Amino acid sequence: MRLAQNAAVISTLLFPLLSAAAGSFSCEHIRVNKQSFNLKPLGGAKSVMHHFENHNTTYTVDICKALGKVKDIPAEEQCPNGTQHGNDVLDEVYPIAGELKEKGGGHMEPKWERLKDSTSHEDSTKEGLRVSMNGGFRKLEGGKNRGQKAIIEFVCDKNREGTEHLYDPEDKYTEEKVKRDEDDGDDAKEDPDSPSLQFVRYEEGEGDVDTLRLRWLTKWACEGAKDEQDADKAGHWGFFTWFILIAFFSTATYLIFGSWLNYNRYGARGWDLLPHGDTIRDVPYLFKDWMRRVLSTIQGGGSRGGYAAV
Structure with missing residues (x-):
């Protein structure tokens, strides 16, 4: 992906399937605490953008399979094969989560949780599910690697397919639009023009792992939707x-x-x-x-x- 000079960062989120030995899952058959979900309608590359300090960061996710290599983009500016989540930049590339065979990479180890079963008070009124995935890494100065992790919260919204108003995986949006979409936050359900896939935050520098958090509003996260x-x-x-x-x-x-x-x-x-x-x-x-x-x-x-x- 090519970037404008005033937007030096593009992050790419990729979700490949695990190998059978690693405990693979199918986005069409997800079962969490006796509740079944089918997230296959959300498959395919979907993007969300975050603006910070004059940089637009674009996260792209495919929850059903790994994102393929992008044509016409140099290999050094793309994430390695098997990336679950990555940061694709002009001067730096690093995966955030995935089943990676590259040196420094790890296992995805997806963990699913029903929001109703969460111990968090904030989740008590929500319906849906949450997945956390590991395996990514970021090379720091000095040659050390820092672990990366991605958490996506699928929130039930019966009025959304989950594909509404998503960003293209390119840096072509104004700072005002990105900031306006982020300001919607939890009020996105009341704004029909807000993106269904939303950036929540990127927790950097806490512990040994950096964590990206996304929210996805979709009717396929509603209990009973699979039925x-x-x-x-x-x-x-x-x-x-x-x-x-x-x-x-x-x-x-x-x-x-x-x-x-x-x-x-x-x-x-x-x-x-x-x-x-x-x-x-x-x-x-x-x-x-x-x-x-x-x-x-x-x-x-x-x-x-x-x-x-x-």
Whole structure:
């Protein structure tokens, strides 16, 4: 990603899946304390921006798979493969969370928590879930690495898909817009024009790990949303089932009514009861004759014609 001179920092948040050995998770099947969630509709690269000291920092996240390399951007200006979360800058690049095989990287170790089960008083009125992920690192002066961590809080908002008013992963927004979106904070639900994915804070210098916190407003974090998704899928299969049933009962009604009519009008018995009984009775023979013709055509397809060599 190219940056303007007055915005020297771009951060990139990437969420690849863990390997099976590391305890992988699927964004489509998340179960936390007997509650199931499907966050697949939030998949794909999504971005949020933070403004600080004349710098715009863009965080980009894909919760379902790792973000791929960006074309036309030098490799040294991109995060390493397997990054869960990273900081992509003009003069510095470092991953924040992910399943990293690079030297200095670690395991993602995702931990999910229902907000209702949290011991925090602030979470008591919220509905949704929270995930924390590790594995990132930042190279400091002197060659030392500092650990990085990302925490995303998915908050239930029945009026949002979770993809509304998101930033593009480019540094092209004004300082005023970024600061206005950040000032919305917890009042974002009341502002329909605020981004669904929001920057909360970046905790730097506390302990041995720096932590990025994001908030994501979406209806897919509501408890019971997965049941509605499953019901919608069942509804599509139900339509097909009803179509088969209607066709079956229509055919059965036609045969029964036709048989009754033939019995009362003509005194028919046996096969003669069925409407078009002769045709129905001949179906097996017609099918057998059709198959014989098909096989004959296939077997005769390699002949050289009606002329013999002299």
